Amino acid sequence: MSTKDNELLLERQLCFGLSVASRSVIAAYKPVLAQLDLTHPQYLVMLALWEQAPRRVKDIAAALRLESATLSPLLRRLEDLGFVSRTRDAADERALAVDLTAAGVELRQRALSVPGTMMARLGLDRESATQLHHSMMALIGSADHADDGAVPPPAGGPGPVPSGP
Incomplete structure (x- = not known):
């Protein structure tokens, strides 16, 4: 497969990773919030x-x-x-x-125990959770201000998520 074709692999798509992560994290909250x-x-x-x-x-x-x-x-x-x-x-x-x-x-x-419980369930420490939250909020801000794709991303800017570890 060419590099261009590889960019269309499912596991390289930001939208796929975000969608699965969202469902997975919300599912992890379910038993905690049920209490x-x-x-x-x-x-x-x-x-x-x-x-x-x-x-x-x-x-x-x-x-x-x-x-x-x-x-x-x-x-x-x-x-x-x-x-x-x-x-x-x-x-x-x-x-x-x-x-x-x-x-x-x-x-x-x-x-009050929910945030700490969820960080433990997800294997995050406070610093990692804060960094992840900051990244998500920046992504939300970028999406809110996106120009419906009319402007191409800057060279070397965000693109598909690289595959592999």
């Missing part, structure tokens, strides 16, 4: 609320990069679990505000 009675998407909502509550639905959606329609069932389930409450925003009756309940605040204490 909190949360799914991974619900955990992300709770993280956003533990940072700042109350928050408008649209603000949570923006923070999590979700559509409001995707977020609504997550919020409904969290409300059914007793972790959040949803009310009309006093400043804007059209907006829905989400706040933590006492159980939601208490859940944060139980969730």
